[in-house]
Amino acid sequence: MNRNLLRLAAALAGAAAVALPAFAGAYPLQVARNVIMYMALAITWDMLLRSGQISFGIAGLFGIGAYAAVLGVLRAGMSPWLSIAFAAAFAGAASFLIGFLILRLRTMYFSIVTLALAEIFRIVIHNLPEFTGGPEGVVLEGVIMKGSASGLYWLTLGGLAVALAASWGFEKSRMHFALTAIRNNETSAKSSGIDIFRWLLVAFVVTSSIQGLLGGIYVQSYGFATPDSVFDANFTLLPLAMALLGGIHSTIGPVLGAILLGLAAEWLKLRIPYGHLVVYGIIIIVVILFMPKGLYGLARKVSGAADRRRA
Amino acid sequence: MILDVKKLETGYGRLRVLTGVDLSVGRESVGLFGPNGAGKTTLINTIMGINKPWSGVVTFDGQDIGGKATHLVARAGIALVPQERELFPGMSVADNLELGAAYVPRAAGIGKRQLDMVLQLFPILKERYRQLVGTMSGGQQRMVAIGRALMANPLLLILDEPSLGLQPSIVAEVFERLARLKKEIAILVTEQNVRESLKAIDRGYVLENGAVALRDTAEGLAKNPHVVSAYLGI
Numbered sequence: 236m237n238r239n240l241l242r243l244a245a246a247l248a249g250a251a252a253v254a255l256p257a258f259a260g261a262y263p264l265q266v267a268r269n270v271i272m273y274m275a276l277a278i279t280w281d282m283l284l285r286s287g288q289i290s291f292g293i294a295g296l297f298g299i300g301a302y303a304a305v306l307g308v309l310r311a312g313m314s315p316w317l318s319i320a321f322a323a324a325f326a327g328a329a330s331f332l333i334g335f336l337i338l339r340l341r342t343m344y345f346s347i348v349t350l351a352l353a354e355i356f357r358i359v360i361h362n363l364p365e366f367t368g369g370p371e372g373v374v375l376e377g378v379i380m381k382g383s384a385s386g387l388y389w390l391t392l393g394g395l396a397v398a399l400a401a402s403w404g405f406e407k408s409r410m411h412f413a414l415t416a417i418r419n420n421e422t423s424a425k426s427s428g429i430d431i432f433r434w435l436l437v438a439f440v441v442t443s444s445i446q447g448l449l450g451g452i453y454v455q456s457y458g459f460a461t462p463d464s465v466f467d468a469n470f471t472l473l474p475l476a477m478a479l480l481g482g483i484h485s486t487i488g489p490v491l492g493a494i495l496l497g498l499a500a501e502w503l504k505l506r507i508p509y510g511h512l513v514v515y516g517i518i519i520i521v522v523i524l525f526m527p528k529g530l531y532g533l534a535r536k537v538s539g540a541a542d543r544r545r546a
Numbered sequence: 547m548i549l550d551v552k553k554l555e556t557g558y559g560r561l562r563v564l565t566g567v568d569l570s571v572g573r574e575s576v577g578l579f580g581p582n583g584a585g586k587t588t589l590i591n592t593i594m595g596i597n598k599p600w601s602g603v604v605t606f607d608g609q610d611i612g613g614k615a616t617h618l619v620a621r622a623g624i625a626l627v628p629q630e631r632e633l634f635p636g637m638s639v640a641d642n643l644e645l646g647a648a649y650v651p652r653a654a655g656i657g658k659r660q661l662d663m664v665l666q667l668f669p670i671l672k673e674r675y676r677q678l679v680g681t682m683s684g685g686q687q688r689m690v691a692i693g694r695a696l697m698a699n700p701l702l703l704i705l706d707e708p709s710l711g712l713q714p715s716i717v718a719e720v721f722e723r724l725a726r727l728k729k730e731i732a733i734l735v736t737e738q739n740v741r742e743s744l745k746a747i748d749r750g751y752v753l754e755n756g757a758v759a760l761r762d763t764a765e766g767l768a769k770n771p772h773v774v775s776a777y778l779g780i
Contacts (some may be wrong), residue, residue, distance in 0.1 A: 413646045419634040425616035426594060426626040428649035428698065 241530045252392060256385035264384050268456075270497030275391075275398040275449055276474035277481070279442040279488035282402055285411075285484050286438050287418035288338075289346045292473055293446055297354025298466035300326040300447025301454040302360055305373050310366070315379040319451035327440050334439045338432060357466040361428020372461030379455040387456045394452045398445050402486040405438070414438060473500075476519045482531025491530055515542075547572050547605075548702055548732045549593070549614040549624075554602035556592045563588045565756040566602070571702060575728035577743050577750035579763070579777060584753040586736040587629060590706050594626050595619045607701055618682040621650050625700035629707045632691040635680030639671050642679055642690050646697030653699040664693040667723055685716035692720070694731040696731075703727070709742065721746040744768050752777075 255267060276293055283290050303325035307318035334394055337348050360367045367373065380386035405411055413434040416424035454460045473496070474489070481492025499518070503511035526533050549571040557563040563585045578586050591597045593604055595616040604612040611619050620626070625646075634642055634745070635657065636705075647653035647660060665672045668689040674682060679690050688708060695703055708724070709717040717739060724733060725746040737743040748769045752760035767773045 297629045408649055412641070412648050415637060415641075416634050416645055419636060420632070422596060422616075422628060423632055423634065425596075426620055426628065427646055427694070428617050428620040428647075430615075 236254055253389075256388055260268060261384050263405045264388050266498070266501050267500075267540055268345040268388050271388075271391050271395045272449055272453065273473050273477060273497055274490055274493030275395040276446060276470065277493050278395075278398040278402045278486060279449075280474050281478045281483055281485070281489050282405055283327045283442045284478070285405065285418060286435055288341075288435065288439075289343075290349045290442075291346050291475075292349030292353050294466050294468060294470035295349070295356045296330060296443045296446035297470045298328045298353065298360075298462070299329060299356050300450030301465035302367060302450075302462050303447065304451035304454050308375055309373060315375075319448065319455055322451025323444045326450070327444035329447075330440050330443030331436070334436045338435045338439060339363040342427060345530065352459075353466060353471065356419040357462045360462045360466075367446070370462060372459060372464070378458040382458075390452055390456065394445075394449045397448060399486065401441055405441075406486060406503035410437070412435065453473045462528050476515075476522075478529075479519065480522045480526075480529055482529030485531055488529050488531040492530075496509040496529075509535075548607060549592065549734065550603070550605040551589075552603040552605075554589070554592060554604065555600045556588065556597055556602075557600065558597075562600075564592065567753070567756070569751055569758065569759055571734050573732055574748040575724070575733040575735070575746060577693075577740075577747040577767075578734060578744075578753060579740050579750055579767075579773075580736075580753035581776075582738075584681065585756045586753055587706055589735070589753065590704055590736060593619070594624065595705070597654045599687050615647070617688075621652070623652055623697035623699075625698045625703050626707060627688075627691045627703070627705040629710060632770035633679045633687055636678065638678055639677050639682075639690055640675050642694050643671075643697050646694035647699070648763050650698040653697060656699060657697070660697045660699055664696050667696070667726070668693055673747045674757070685712050685720070688712060688716075688720060692723075696712070697726075700731060702732045705733070706734055707738065709737060717742050740767075740773070754755065 252271075257266060261269070276297065280290060280293055300322035304318040304322040307313040307321045308315060313321060333352065337345060361370055363369070378387070379390065405414065413424070413429050416427065416429055417431050417434065419529055421431060450465060454465065469527065474493075477492035477496045478489040479492065480496055482488030496515075496518070500511065501514060503514050507514065522529070528536070547570045549569075551567055554567045555562065555564050567585075567589055569589070572744050578589070580586055581669060595611070595618070599612050602612065603610065603687050606619070606622055606624060609622065611622060618644040634645065637645070642662060643664060644657070647657045654658060670686060671689060671693055674686065679687055682690070692705070692708070700702075705724070708720055712720070721742050724735065727733065728746070728748070734744060735747065744764050744767060745763050749761070749763050751758050752767075752773065760767070760770065762770060768778075
């Protein structure tokens with residue numbers, strides 16, 4: 236019954252999300268688009284985290300997806316739609332090659348290398364001005380779908396749908412067992428016949444492709460890219476904070492976290508234009524200290540305790 | 547022979563731990579005894595491909611598995627119950643068992659049969675089927691670990707110190723169950739608890755300083771003066 240209720244809530248939320256442009260103005264739609272994009276990034280970060288690998292490289296994959304999309308249009312004459320697909324494919328291919336090199340690393344060594352990768356991508360693009368536009372970046376002739384607010388919103392929602400579908404796919408398939416086992420105990424995992432490297436590579440490539448896809452959607456929605464805008468550290472830090480707040484190792488956690496933190500960030504920005512990031516940081520610290528399993532973990536604990544009292 | 551180990555040498559860094567071990571397991575239950583540091587766990591980890599052999603040959607079911615990746619050794623038909631921390635604590639009993647069969651082709655399509663066999667062997671797991679293993683007692687966790695290994699439909703089951711950290715009555719129970727299994731699956735078991743395990747095995751090896759010091763039948767070992775004084779404490 237509880238599960239059916241959750242399904243109903245998810246279906247209603249989905250319907251409301253799709254119908255939002257019918258009753259929301261330009262500003263709320265813009266905020267929602269932002270929240271949705273970070274939500275999708277938070278989900279992909281969590282998907283890899285389920286294997287125990289903490290990536291700080293979201294901005295890197297997001298950024299190369301973004302540049303693949305703009306350069307696909309400007310240098311190869313792709314249509315904006317094709318360039319978004321190209322962004323996903325390019326980020327996927329790049330992560331496949333990178334994965335061979337770095338997926339032997341674990342814990343903080345993996346994290347540090349992913350962080351460095353994002354920086355390397357940014358510097359490379361910085362220093363190839365003839366091809367990439369260098370530090371000034373590149374501007375597209377126009378925004379996809381002529382900048383229609385509802386169109387851009389639905390496009391971003393489409394990116395979220397891809398992330399959600401992939402995350403549920405991970406949860407419902409053998410992938411879930413493999414990732415959970417690897418996170419818990421690698422020796423036991425491989426002794427059970429799990430090819431650890433292969434599953435990590437699949438998880439890394441899938442999540443990186445989606446991050447690249449979102450980068451492509453992002454630049455096509457704004458019509459320009461500079462190294463500092465698309466490799467912004469916020470594309471790594473905000474999704475991470477959202478997943479931590481909502482609850483890691485689940486799909487619902489990052490979704491909740493993104494809604495709360497995304498809306499809170501917008502509200503804080505209006506209230507405290509110059510200090511909102513400080514408050515934001517404090518929220519993250521408090522969450523990590525007092526709710527290490529996030530809101531979803533807290534809810535499960537509370538409902539578990541309630542169940543026990545009833546029993 | 548199902549498992550044949552010949553002149554196996556390995557170690558860590560420059561430290562040589564195994565100095566040429568010969569050991570074989572047929573359709574039987576074989577014990578591996580010896581003091582701490584003799585190399586029992588190292589030997590097992592080398593068979594499983596967790597450690598790489600320096601030299602020597604490991605043959606399993608007719609194929610050379612020396613130095614192969616662990617997941618390939620597991621798929622060839624060896625299931626390991628490692629020493630401690632052997633489970634996935636955040637998963638339920640059901641998930642742990644299902645996982646045992648999920649990635650091994652030999653277990654494909656016969657999951658139900660294996661599950662029935664495991665639940666018959668350890669009925670307590672049926673009662674605790676949906677419980678998270680992290681919340682179970684040490685003895686029950688060990689049963690889940692053995693159950694998970696059996697789900698892979700192994701030709702050879704290797705247990706590294708299955709009695710470690712368990713109370714004596716549970717140890718007796720675990721060994722009684724192992725004795726039932728040996729009719730169907732070859733077993734290699736390392737133990738400090740020589741007295742209990744002698745009841746469950748056919749033959750045994752005593753490993754000392756990285757080499758086989760003694761090999762004999764269970765009865766032979768029970769009467770051997772060295773075993774009696776060093777391991778049975780009589």
